[in-house]
Each structure stands twice: as structure tokens, then as C-alpha cells.
Amino acid sequence: MKLRKVTLASAAALALALTATACGSGDKDDAAGGGGKKITIGIKIDQPGIGLKTPDGKYTGFDVDVAKYIAKELGYDEKNIVFKETKSADRETAISRGDVKFIAASYSINDERLQKVDFAGPYLLAHQDILVRADDDSIKSPEDLNEKKLCSVVGSTSAKNVKEKLAPKAELQTYGGYSECLTGLENKAIDALTTDDSILAGFASQQQFQGKFKLAGFKMSNENYGIGLKKGDADLKKKIDAALTKMVSDGAWDAAVKANFGPANYKNEQAPKIGDVVK
Ligand code: GLU
Numbered sequence: 001m002k003l004r005k006v007t008l009a010s011a012a013a014l015a016l017a018l019t020a021t022a023c024g025s026g027d028k029d030d031a032a033g034g035g036g037k038k039i040t041i042g043i044k045i046d047q048p049g050i051g052l053k054t055p056d057g058k059y060t061g062f063d064v065d066v067a068k069y070i071a072k073e074l075g076y077d078e079k080n081i082v083f084k085e086t087k088s089a090d091r092e093t094a095i096s097r098g099d100v101k102f103i104a105a106s107y108s109i110n111d112e113r114l115q116k117v118d119f120a121g122p123y124l125l126a127h128q129d130i131l132v133r134a135d136d137d138s139i140k141s142p143e144d145l146n147e148k149k150l151c152s153v154v155g156s157t158s159a160k161n162v163k164e165k166l167a168p169k170a171e172l173q174t175y176g177g178y179s180e181c182l183t184g185l186e187n188k189a190i191d192a193l194t195t196d197d198s199i200l201a202g203f204a205s206q207q208q209f210q211g212k213f214k215l216a217g218f219k220m221s222n223e224n225y226g227i228g229l230k231k232g233d234a235d236l237k238k239k240i241d242a243a244l245t246k247m248v249s250d251g252a253w254d255a256a257v258k259a260n261f262g263p264a265n266y267k268n269e270q271a272p273k274i275g276d277v278v279k
Helices: 002-023 062-073 088-096 142-147 157-166 179-186 197-204 234-249 252-261
Strands: 039-043 051-053 081-085 117-126 128-133 149-153 171-175 192-196 213-215 223-230
Touching: 039 062, 039 088, 051 062, 062 081, 062 223, 062 234, 062 252, 088 117, 088 223, 117 197, 117 234, 128 157, 128 179, 128 197, 142 157, 149 157, 149 179, 157 171, 157 192, 171 179, 179 192, 192 197, 197 213, 223 234, 234 252
Parallel strands: 039 081, 149 171, 149 192
Antiparallel strands: 117 223, 128 192, 128 213
16 A cells, blocks of 8 residues: 555656656747747637637637647647737737737738837738728729728828828727627628738638628738747747748648638638748
8 A cells, every 4th residue: 555655756857857858948938949839829709710719719810820820830739729819009018018919800901010029921812992882883993992991000100101101181090809890881881891812801701791792802911920929039930930831731721712712702822932922
């Protein structure tokens, strides 16, 4: 009986020692490690087809599939991924503070953001467009937006483009997330929602909005989606670039496009080359 106790105690000590070894540096997230360690990834949770948290707590969308693929290549089990919402305006801060290891959240690469964070990729090329009510034919060109009530999201390239370039005289309302603009569009409090066509297509195809909205088809900008990561982390950037390259070459990128953009009938551009940012 006594012997058995000792054996159990030794086993416990051994288990502890093994855990300590596996934990290495003791970081919560560790891109070099893997094993049982967790990785926190920033995503959107209200953009169908891109990043969406479903009522049963699951995460779906193209960005989610890309994030899972990268995590796997970095050595993490899918069960060890912790998804964390990163709204458009919070992304640079979440990265700098180390709240997330990387971000896959319709995150366009641009010079302003490159001052604060680095990007792997790009992994998708989208374009800014507008979503209007299906019976509204009054907006024939981007200039027509100058007379309209527009909705977009704070901290996004979409809101910035409207204010600085596309329609400086538009009455722009900015919210925390795009989904918040949809009620306003439906009840005519706003005339149009503007952001990437990839996001708008996902909203338009939702069951509850069927036949209510349409995309104008204006390609008002190039939005090169990149994976945001801590500035100066060249090793992580290299690993993520390699993961993205593999995702395209082994067909997983195409499969993710089909699964997530197919239902929205979104005509995506072909896979971009790593480092090839379209201005
Ligand atoms: N891709 C644009 C951006 O990074 C708009 C979408 C978003 O807000 O996530 O700002």
C-alpha cells in the first residue's frame, strides 16, 4: 500500500516535469512549440463568409479557414486555437499588446498600418464596393454617394477612403462593426453600406436579407488582405508566408474559397502571390 503511494507520487512528479519541459519558455502562445499549447488568433465574428461566430459558438468563414491552416503549419492543434474578436479599430493595438499572435480579419495591408504592425501575405484581393437596398437605383457611380447617408466601420480603410477620396461630402456614420449598419440600411436610416465586396456579398446572401440588398459592383479600391503580426517578428512572418504559399499550392485555398464564398456567389480574384500588394 505504501509502495503504491510512492509510485503515484513519483508518477505525478514525472508528469509535472514533462509538462514543464513541454512548456519551454512558459509563454501562453508559442509559435515555435506546439504540443498542448494554445494560440490566440484575432478574427471578425460578425462577417458571414469571412469571420463569423455562429450561435452555437463555432467560428466559420474564409479568414477562419486561413487562420486554422496557418495554426496547423505552426504546429498547433485546432483544439488549441483561441479565437478572439478584433474589431477593425482595435487590430493594431491587439497585435502590439500581444493579445493575439496574429490576426486574420479582412485586414488590408497599407502604409499607415505598416508603421505599427507587419503583414504576411497577401492572401486575398478584394475591392471596396457598396451595398444598397434592392429597389434603389439612385446611386449610379461612386460620386453619387456625396449626397447620401453612408455607413461604415471606424478604423477601416473603407471609412477613410470615403472621407478622403471617394465621397468627401457624404454623410458618413461609423460603427464598431459592419453588421450594425444593416438594420439602418433595411429601415432606410442609411442609404448605403460601404466596405469590401467580399464582406458585402456575405451579408447580401444571408437568409434574412434575401432579395433585400444588392451590391453596386463599383471596384473603388484594392484591398489586399494580409495576416497582421507583431512588427519585427521576421521569423513568424516567414513561417506564415510559407503556410499561405502551401495553402494555395495544395488546393486548400481553393477549397476554402469555394466553401465560404460559393454560397454568397462572390467572384473572388485569383490567389495573390506572396509579397505582391496591388496598389
Ligand atoms: N479591408 C478593410 C480594412 O482592413 C475593410 C474591412 C475591415 O474593416 O475589416 O479596413
